[in-house]
Amino acid sequence: MESVARAIVSLGALAESRPVAALAAAFSQAGRELALVGGPVRDAFLGRAVTDLDFTTNARPEEIIALVTPISSAQWDIGREFGTIAARIAGQTVEITTYRADSYDGESRKPVVAFGDSLEDDLQRRDFTINAMALRLPERVLVDPWGGVEDLVAxxxxxxxxxxxxxxxxxxxxxxxxxxxxxxxxxxxxxxxxxxxxxxxxxxxxxxxxxxxxxxxxxxxxxxxxxxxxxxxxxxxxxxLPEVPALRLEVDEHAHHKDVYEHSLTVLQQAISLEKSRAADGAAPDLVLRIAALLHDIGKPSTRRIEGGGVVTFHHHDVVGAKLAGRRLKTLHFDNDTIAAASRLIELHLRFFGYTDAAWTDSAVRRYVRDAGDQLERLHILTRADVTTRNVRKADRLSFAYDDLEERVAAIAEAEGIAAVRPDLDGEQIMEILGIRPGREVGEAYRFLLELRLDEGPLDPEAAEERLREWHAAR
The missing domain is CATH 1.10.110.30 (Hydrophobic Seed Protein)
Known part of the structure; x- marks a missing residue:
């Protein structure tokens, strides 16, 4: 079989690499067993790049440290109580773990850690057969007691x-x-x-x-x-994540041939495709975008209404969904930045759809950018991905409309620098011009100038000062 032949070549090359050969020789000379185990063996059969080198051995942690110290530039204790030691050998990080024979009481999720003496017993406790294969070193003998190769092929x-x-x-x-x-x-x-x-x-x-x-x-x-x-x-x-299965009962108002669950899965796939097309080579997956894409419609079940003529509506599901997403992500202990960004995207994901109903003014475009803030690029992707209609003409119309919006955002940004919309005068200047002290009045003046900036674009300092004085006098 091609995959087996490919794995033999790949595993052979791994065994001959400097870090693996050095480890194999050191453990063999000490009379200790060593095997490359789990992910690296699996990935060799799958033709995937092997980036992690994980080993298992019958040596105890103290002995592992003694054996790797002469051949490594650094060693550190990842979890001695679990038998895992890491080292840097020939520029490669490796992890070596003592055979395990853990036991569980059936109630607690935490194992009673126990070291073992058999590679086969160690493999038995692993999660899946495809991860329960090992390559004995330096013999280069494949150990596969649970049919991992067969499952890989299948x-x-x-x-x-x-x-x-x-x-x-x-x-x-x-x-x-x-x-x-x-x-x-x-x-x-x-x-x-x-x-x-x-x-x-x-x-x-x-x-x-x-x-x-x-x-x-x-x-x-x-x-x-x-x-x-x-x-x-x-x-x-x-x-x-109960909000996701809850979507299966609802009907998507944009495309009646799909329920909201199927629509949401499609949006997630389309968002990932757009993310990849726009990202730099080697960029990490955008977790915030993907969370927002999956959860963007979770407000629909609680906002679903049947209107006259049997029309289904989901008014304000964007706002409701943002709150639900924030609560769920908080319950799952996601970090505050992820929670805030994903919730904001969900809250804003419908904003664009009014663009096709009436021409937006430059002020409306500025406010769209202001509201999106540092999530603007993600909002571009999410909004485009949210179009799942099978009506080609409708899909093309929405796509062309968003092309136009992005072009306008870029043009205004180049002309006015709206990437970070701020008033033309800062707080210190406001206080100096109006002769006032820090307080609520400064904040009100700042908000006035911000609205002015959004409505009319940038003003020179003299014009901004004149408008500020007029506003203050009218108060």
């Missing part, structure tokens, strides 16, 4: 042994299965899916930080939609 995600046992040991593995579905474009074995659905409630034992981290990893994949679908279908999303 593009299947399954657990070593019974999935109920694996998910009972660490329920977060259920979310990890969803992430691998998207990350690798694999499907999950039916028995594994059934176990996920039956054990979904176990996710409640996982800390919100770990849940949020796994959700973030899923959203950062090239196509998170398959993983999201799996979380929804198994009931896990109902526990960690």
């Amino acid at each position: 593009r299947r995600i399954a657990t070593p042994g019974a999935p109920e046992v694996s998910f009972g040991d660490d329920p977060l593995r259920m979310m990890r299965a969803a992430r691998f579905t998207s990350q690798l474009d694999f499907t999950v074995a039916p028995a594994t899916v059934a176990a996920m659905a039956a054990m979904a409630s176990r996710i409640g034992k996982i800390s919100v930080e770990r849940v949020a981290d796994e959700l973030s990893k899923l959203l950062k994949t090239d196509d998170p939609v398959p993983g999201i679908r799996l979380l929804v279908e198994t009931g896990i999303a109902q526990l960690v």
Whole structure:
């Protein structure tokens, strides 16, 4: 098979690399076992670039440090109690972990850490068969007791042994299965899916930080939609992100052939495509944009109304959705910047659609930029991605309209510098001109000048001062 032959070549090259060869020689001379394990072996079979080098050994942590110190430029303790030591060898960071034989009490999500003596037993406790393969070094013998190669060829995600046992040991593995579905474009074995659905409630034992981290990893994949679908279908999303499955019952007013759930997944995919087309090479996935795209319509279920003639409306779902998103992201312990940015995008995502109804003045364009602030580029992408209609003429009309808006934003920005809209006079100048002290009146004058700037564009200092004095005198 091509994938197996490719893996043999790739793994051979890895084994011959300086850091791996140096490690293999040091452990072999000391009479200790060493194996390249997990992700690097899997990725070699998949033809993916191997960026992490993870090893496992029967040596204990203190002995690992003693063995790597002579051949490395740095060593550090990642988690000695878990048996993991890191080192820098020939310019490459490696992690070496003692064989593990952890046990779980069935109630706590935290294992009782125990070191093991067998590579096969260590592989048995890993999450999925495709991650439970190892390459013994320096012998270069593939160890695959759970059929990981077969599952790789079949593009299947399954657990070593019974999935109920694996998910009972660490329920977060259920979310990890969803992430691998998207990350690798694999499907999950039916028995594994059934176990996920039956054990979904176990996710409640996982800390919100770990849940949020796994959700973030899923959203950062090239196509998170398959993983999201799996979380929804198994009931896990109902526990960690309930606003998403709630969308399945609603009808999208823009395209009646889709419910809001399908619309939202399409918007997410389109936003990712636009993000990639606009991003610099090597740019990291934009988590804020992807969160906003997935959650942009979560205000619809609570704002759904049936009007005369059976017309479905969702008035103010943008504002309601922004509040709901903020609460959910706060519950998941996302950082404040992410919460604020994603919520703001959701709040603003409908603003553009009035542009096609009537020509915007330059003042309206300035206010659009002002309101978007540092989220303007993300808002451009989200607004474009929100068009999922199958009506080609309508889609083209909206696309051309947004092209026009972006061109106007760029033209006004070049002429007026509206990237950061500020009044033509600052607080110090206001106080000096009006002869007033710091206080509410200064803030009112500042807001007056800001509105003037948005309505009329930039003024020279003399004109701005004259208008300020007129405003103050009229008060």
